[in-house]
Amino acid sequence: MKDGGSTAAVAATPADPARLVPWSRSVPATLGLYFTFIRLAFLKFLAYRLRYYTGVVSYTVFVTGHYYIYRALFASTVAEPGQPVLIGGLTLPEMITYVAVGWIGRSFYFNNIARELSRMIQEGEIAMNLIKPFHLQTVMMFEVVGEAAFRLLMFTLPIVIVIVPVFDVMAPPRPDLYGWTFLSFLLALVIYSQWNFLIGCLAFYLKNIQGVLRAQMVSMDFLTGVILPFSMFPGWFQTVTAWLPFQGISYIPVTIYLGKRTGPDLYQAIGIQLAWAVGLFIAGRLLYRYSVSKVIVQGG
Amino acid sequence: MEPIIQVRDLTRDYRLTHKREGVAGGLVDLIRPRRRVLRAVDNVSFSIDPGEMVGYIGANGAGKSTTIKMLTGILTPTAGTVRVGGLVPWSDRLQYTRHIGAVFGQRTQLWWDLAVVESFRLLKKIYEVSDDVYARQMGVFNDLLGIDEFLHQPVRKLSLGQRMRCDLAAALLHQPRILFLDEPTIGLDVVAKENVRVFLREIRDLQGVTVILTTHDLGDIEQLCRRVIIIDKGKVHFDGDLEDLRVRVGRRVRLSLELREGISSDRLVGLTAGLPVSWEANEGKLHLAEFRREEVSGADVIKAVVNAFPVSDLHLAEPAIEEIVRDIYRASGKGQA
Numbered sequence: 001m002k003d004g005g006s007t008a009a010v011a012a013t014p015a016d017p018a019r020l021v022p023w024s025r026s027v028p029a030t031l032g033l034y035f036t037f038i039r040l041a042f043l044k045f046l047a048y049r050l051r052y053y054t055g056v057v058s059y060t061v062f063v064t065g066h067y068y069i070y071r072a073l074f075a076s077t078v079a080e081p082g083q084p085v086l087i088g089g090l091t092l093p094e095m096i097t098y099v100a101v102g103w104i105g106r107s108f109y110f111n112n113i114a115r116e117l118s119r120m121i122q123e124g125e126i127a128m129n130l131i132k133p134f135h136l137q138t139v140m141m142f143e144v145v146g147e148a149a150f151r152l153l154m155f156t157l158p159i160v161i162v163i164v165p166v167f168d169v170m171a172p173p174r175p176d177l178y179g180w181t182f183l184s185f186l187l188a189l190v191i192y193s194q195w196n197f198l199i200g201c202l203a204f205y206l207k208n209i210q211g212v213l214r215a216q217m218v219s220m221d222f223l224t225g226v227i228l229p230f231s232m233f234p235g236w237f238q239t240v241t242a243w244l245p246f247q248g249i250s251y252i253p254v255t256i257y258l259g260k261r262t263g264p265d266l267y268q269a270i271g272i273q274l275a276w277a278v279g280l281f282i283a284g285r286l287l288y289r290y291s292v293s294k295v296i297v298q299g300g
Numbered sequence: 301m302e303p304i305i306q307v308r309d310l311t312r313d314y315r316l317t318h319k320r321e322g323v324a325g326g327l328v329d330l331i332r333p334r335r336r337v338l339r340a341v342d343n344v345s346f347s348i349d350p351g352e353m354v355g356y357i358g359a360n361g362a363g364k365s366t367t368i369k370m371l372t373g374i375l376t377p378t379a380g381t382v383r384v385g386g387l388v389p390w391s392d393r394l395q396y397t398r399h400i401g402a403v404f405g406q407r408t409q410l411w412w413d414l415a416v417v418e419s420f421r422l423l424k425k426i427y428e429v430s431d432d433v434y435a436r437q438m439g440v441f442n443d444l445l446g447i448d449e450f451l452h453q454p455v456r457k458l459s460l461g462q463r464m465r466c467d468l469a470a471a472l473l474h475q476p477r478i479l480f481l482d483e484p485t486i487g488l489d490v491v492a493k494e495n496v497r498v499f500l501r502e503i504r505d506l507q508g509v510t511v512i513l514t515t516h517d518l519g520d521i522e523q524l525c526r527r528v529i530i531i532d533k534g535k536v537h538f539d540g541d542l543e544d545l546r547v548r549v550g551r552r553v554r555l556s557l558e559l560r561e562g563i564s565s566d567r568l569v570g571l572t573a574g575l576p577v578s579w580e581a582n583e584g585k586l587h588l589a590e591f592r593r594e595e596v597s598g599a600d601v602i603k604a605v606v607n608a609f610p611v612s613d614l615h616l617a618e619p620a621i622e623e624i625v626r627d628i629y630r631a632s633g634k635g636q637a
Contacts, residue, residue, distance in 0.1 A: 017350035018302040020385030020399045020477060025428060033425045040422065044413050128409045130374045132426060133398045293376050293390065 025133075033134070034142045041146025045154075052155045059103050059159050060166075066099040067167055088231035094258055095229075097170040100163050101181075101254045102226045107156045109189040109249065111144050114216070117200025118209045130292065137197055137284050144193040173259035180266060184253035187273040191248045194280035201284070204291040225251030245280060248273040303347035304478065304510055305371070310380035312341040312366050340366040342534035343380070350477075353504050353511040355525035355542075357518065357625065363534040364514040368482050371512065372402050384478060398427065401471030401509075405483035408467055410455040416466050417451045420473060427474035434473070440506070441469040444499045461492035468499060472509070481513045485520055497523050518625065532629055545624055551593035552623075555601060558613040559585045571604050585612075 025033070074092040079085040090098060117140065120126045129136045163169060172178060199216055203209045221227050223246035230238050230251055241247050252269045255261055261269050318334040320326065341363040348354055358364050369375035371382060373389030373396055382389055387396045402409075410419040424434050442448045445465040450458060458466065464484065471479060481500075485493045501524060504511060513520060521528055521542070528545060530538040538545055562584040569579050576595045580588040589601060598616050605611060 016302075018304045018385060020387055020396070023395060023398045029425070029428050036422055036425050040411070040414065040418065043418075047413060125407065127369070127374045127404065128407055130393070131372050131397050131400065131402045131409075133394050134426060135394075 023133075034138075037139055037142040038146035038149065041143040042150045045147055045150040049150075049154055052151075055107070055155055056158045056162065059107055060162055063100055063103050063163055063167065067096055070095045070099070088229050090229065090231070090258075093168065093170055096167055097258060098229055098254055100167055100169045101257050102250050104156060104159055104163065105185050105188065105250055105253055106221075106226055107159050108148055108151055108185055109192045110151070111147055111193055111196065113140055113144060113193055114196035114199040115213055116140075117197060118203030118213065121200070121203040122209070135285070137281075137288055140197060141190070141193060141281075144189065148189050170258075172257050177257060177259060180270070181253050181257040184256050184270060184273060187270070187277050188249045188253055190277040191245050191273065191280060194277065194284050195245060197284045198280065198287060201287050201291055204294075220246065220249075223247075224249040225254065229254075245276040248276050301349050304350045304385050305346075305348040305512075306381075306383045307347065307367075307371070308345050308381045310341055310344040310367065310370060310382060311339065311378050312363075312370060312375065313378045314338045314340055339534050341370070341377070344531070344534070344536055345380075346529055346536065346539055348510060348512065350510055351504075351508050352527060353500075353513065353525050355521035355528040356512055356514045356531065357516065357521060357528060358514075358531040359516065359629070362531050364531060365482055367531070368402075368480055368512070368514055372400060372480050373397065398474070399477045400480065401474070401476035401478070402480040403464075403467050403471045403482065403484050405464070405481075405486035408455060408463055409470055410463070410466055412455050415452050415454055416447070416458070419455065419466075419470060420451075423470055423473050429474050433475065437469075437473050437475070440503075441472075444502050445469060445495070461488055461495070464488060464492065464496060465499075468496065472503060472507070475507060476509060478510045478512070481511065481515075483515055483517075484513065485515065485517050493517070493519070500524055530625060530628055537628055545628075546618075551618065553591055553593050553598060554617045555589040555591075555598065556615045556617070557587045557589070557605060557611060559587065560610040560612050561585070563609065568605065571608055572601060575601060575604070577601055 070087075070092065073087060074085050074095070077085050077087060084091050087095065120129070126136070129139075172181065199212065202212060206212065223241060223244060225241075225247060230241055230247065233241075241251070252261075252273055256266060256269060314337070316336050316338050317329075318336055320329050320334065344363070344367060356364055356367065366375065370377050371384070371389060373393050376390045384396065385399065387399075389396050410416060411422065414422075420438070423429070429437070445468065447462075447465055447469055450462050450466075455463065455466070468484070484500075485496050488496065497520060500511070500513075503509065504524075511524075513525060515521060526542060527540065528538065528542050529536060530545075538548075565579045565582045565587055568587055568589070572579075572589075575591070577589050577591040580590075582588070591598075591601060602614060
């Protein structure tokens with residue numbers, strides 16, 4: 001997708017019949033194209049919206065389960081005299097809020113593009129994308145945006161309406177943190193989808209990628225901090241996660257929401273997310289390009 | 301005229317793993333896999349002028365699809381060069397794909413879950429097709445393919461014939477300079493096949509697009525292409541006019557006879573003893589003779605038979621192109637041995 005200054009229309013009968021005329025897509029046309037991909041993805045998921053109603057139930061069940069586990073855990077822990085019970089540096093209401101916001105966020109950023117991309121590679125469908133003048137990675141990213149817009153409206157919102165009053169989810173300490181949290185979850189969406197794109201590219205090299213996909217899905221929820229806050233893990237684990245992109249998917253946005261990051265810490269956290277988003281995007285572009293040039297696209 | 305497509309010494313290898321048999325073999329495979337290199341396309345060279353419609357034919361696994369994949373930029377060759385209109389398909393992909401259209405018979409480029417018209421609108425955006433051109437092209441497609449009737453159905457609900465018509469339209473919407481068709485009539489019934497062929501003829505005359513067509517339905521070739529390239533085991537065996545191909549193999553003619561009474565074919569062989577005619581050994585009323593038109597005229601053969609036996613029916617036929625191709629393969633097989 002080159003952002004050329006002007007639109008060079010392709011003439012039907014060119015001056016030299018043996019030459020192909022150079023061509024570039026104008027900036028408005030590029031934006032229009034991407035908006036179309038967002039819109040189409042939104043429509044596609046809207047057509048399958050029924051399956052998300054069950055998702056609202058299962059997410060609520062997850063949060064309910066965690067709610068009772070943490071209540072029992074906090075009730076059985078003895079605090080310093082005069083102090084509230086703290087586990088992993090969080091009070092019980094904070095812990096419940098951590099879990100709820102984590103799952104609410106997951107309902108927004110989650111997508112299946114690793115599976116989708118690996119399917120396209122293994123069934124050879126990727127060929128149909130290689131003969132079109134666009135970058136598949138960029139297209140998939142905007143489809144993810146469309147999917148996320150759909151999820152926000154049809155999935156995240158219902159979950160918020162159910163979970164927030166039922167479990168007394170706390171508001172952030174300052175109202176501006178709503179905005180920061182949302183920004184942070186947007187970056188989480190980019191990190192999550194670009195990581196998934198990289199994983200999907202492994203299908204160029206592996207005959208059977210199902211195991212990898214399943215393993216990464218399970219370990220992701222751990223490494224992002226959705227299942228447990230990092231502060232409950234041993235120190236070495238926290239050091240490792242600090243160097244991985246996954247903290248930017250859930251742990252960072254949720255701790256922003258809880259007001260655990262303020263001032264320079266907040267900017268630094270957003271900066272880390274931004275760096276990972278850009279870094280993973282570039283890595284995905286390079287790996288995809290290399291893979292396409294080296295590896296045989298399977299099937300007809 | 302300067303050619304639009306130039307292919308030189310194009311070669312593509314695939315690496316295959318050979319599995320050993322049994323459990324022990326499987327374990328050995330883990331440590332030392334047996335690999336073999338398969339040369340799918342072997343030093344292929346040809347060039348195609350703007351506006352030509354070329355049939356690229358060969359049996360399954362002959363290397364047709366591999367060549368097309370390299371020409372469309374999906375696959376990088378092991379060796380050799382391809383230049384299309386000054387571009388290298390696999391390295392100038394974004395520039396190049398703007399100018400080509402492709403239909404792969406077994407796949408669709410339409411968006412599966414969307415109504416057909418949504419796919420066309422998206423393609424319009426992808427290729428920056430102006431409103432005028434879009435309206436004009438859609439008009440042409442509707443006249444020739446009648447796609448309006450299912451424009452608002454989701455692609456997954458279309459029949460194979462309908463889907464193929466849509467795919468053809470989708471490949472041509474942006475007025476590509478080169479159109480690649482990989483088995484465009486595969487799996488279609490007779491009527492649908494005919495529709496596709498008529499459309500391709502019209503579009504060739506109307507829009508002057510350069511077409512490369514792979515198929516193993518030689519009916520496609522006979523009706524559409526003047527020039528054919530025959531490929532077998534990765535090598536080009538013939539490149540030239542369809543007519544030349546017929547001449548090269550010789551104008552074999554087949555005469556089928558139905559006699560009033562059953563006889564042995566030996567007696568027919570005796571009748572045409574002086575002529576270069578071969579009879580299929582047979583007893584009964586039906587007999588089959590083959591000869592070359594340049595060596596003997598059909599009339600002489602028929603005269604010889606009719607004078608001796610009462611004939612109830614007879615039929616003279618030129619060989620189908622399929623047989624010609626089979627002959628080419630056979631000849632080249634002998635050449636190698």
